[in-house]
Amino acid sequence: MIGVTENLALIKDLLAKAALEAGREPESVRLLAVSKRQPLEKVLEAAAAGQQDFGENQVQEALPKIEQSASLGLTWHFIGRLQSNKTLKIAEHFDWVHSIERLKIAERLNAQRPAGKPPLNVCLQVNIDDEQSKSGLRPVDVPALAAAVGKLPNLRLRGLMCLPAIRSEFDEQRKPFRILRELAEYVSSDAIPLDTLSMGMSDDYAAAIAEGATIVRIGSAIFGQRK
Numbered sequence: 001m002i003g004v005t006e007n008l009a010l011i012k013d014l015l016a017k018a019a020l021e022a023g024r025e026p027e028s029v030r031l032l033a034v035s036k037r038q039p040l041e042k043v044l045e046a047a048a049a050g051q052q053d054f055g056e057n058q059v060q061e062a063l064p065k066i067e068q069s070a071s072l073g074l075t076w077h078f079i080g081r082l083q084s085n086k087t088l089k090i091a092e093h094f095d096w097v098h099s100i101e102r103l104k105i106a107e108r109l110n111a112q113r114p115a116g117k118p119p120l121n122v123c124l125q126v127n128i129d130d131e132q133s134k135s136g137l138r139p140v141d142v143p144a145l146a147a148a149v150g151k152l153p154n155l156r157l158r159g160l161m162c163l164p165a166i167r168s169e170f171d172e173q174r175k176p177f178r179i180l181r182e183l184a185e186y187v188s189s190d191a192i193p194l195d196t197l198s199m200g201m202s203d204d205y206a207a208a209i210a211e212g213a214t215i216v217r218i219g220s221a222i223f224g225q226r227k
C-alpha cells in the first residue's frame with residue numbers, strides 16, 4: 001500500500017509543477033493537509049515527512065490530535081462550520097480559521113484568544129457560487145465584514161477562502177477562483193493587507209494555483225479514504 005509519505009511527495013511535486021506552469025514560485029503555494037476523520041498516526045507520519053500545516057473541521061475530533069502532537073509545533077487550521085459554543089476551544093488551540101462568515105463569531109474568537117498567543121490568523125469564507133448547501137458570505141458582503149474583522153486586535157485577517165461548485169473543465173474551474181482573487185485585491189489595503197487565498201482541492205488545485213492560490217487544501221489524496 002502506498003503510504004502518506006509517498007502521497008505527500010507526489011502531491012508536492014504536482015503542486016510545484018502547477019505553480020511553475022502558472023509562472024509562480026513553488027514556495028508561494030502552501031499545502032494544507034486536511035486530516036479530518038483521519039487517525040493521529042497519519043498526522044504523525046505526515047509530520048515526520050516534513051508536513052507543517054494540518055486542517056480539521058470538527059473541534060472535538062481535532063483537540064486530541066493537537067494535544068498529542070503538541071511537541072512537534074505543527075500549525076492547525078480550522079476549516080469547518082463555526083458554532084458559537086465551539087469558539088473558545090478554537091481560539092485556544094488553533095492557529096488559523098478559514099471559515100469566518102459572521103462578525104459575531106469573529107468577535108467571540110477575538111475576545112477568547114488567550115493573551116500571550118499571537119493573533120489568530122483568519123480568512124473570510126465566500127460562497128462564491130451562491131450555493132444554498134454551502135457556507136460563506138456573499139461577495140457583495142465581503143468588504144464590510146473585512147473592514148470590521150480587520151479592526152479586531154486579536155485576529156489577523158489574512159485573506160479569503162472558497163469552496164466552489166464542482167466543474168470539470170480547467171478554464172471553467174478558474175472562473176470562481178479568479179473572482180475570489182479579484183475580490184481580495186479589491187478589499188486589500190494598507191490597513192488590511194491580505195496575503196492569502198485559500199482555494200483549490202484535489203480536483204481543482206491547478207486552476208486555483210493558476211489564479212493565485214496561496215493555500216491549497218488536500219485531504220484524501222494524502223491520507224486515503226476518510227473513516
Ligand SMILES: *Cc1c(COP(=O)(O)O)cnc(C)c1O
Pocket residue numbers: 034036057079080163201202217218219220221
Ligand atoms: C474535507 C475538506 C477538504 C479536503 O477534501 P479532500 O476531498 O479530502 O481533498 C478541503 N477543504 C475543506 C473545506 C474540506 O472540508
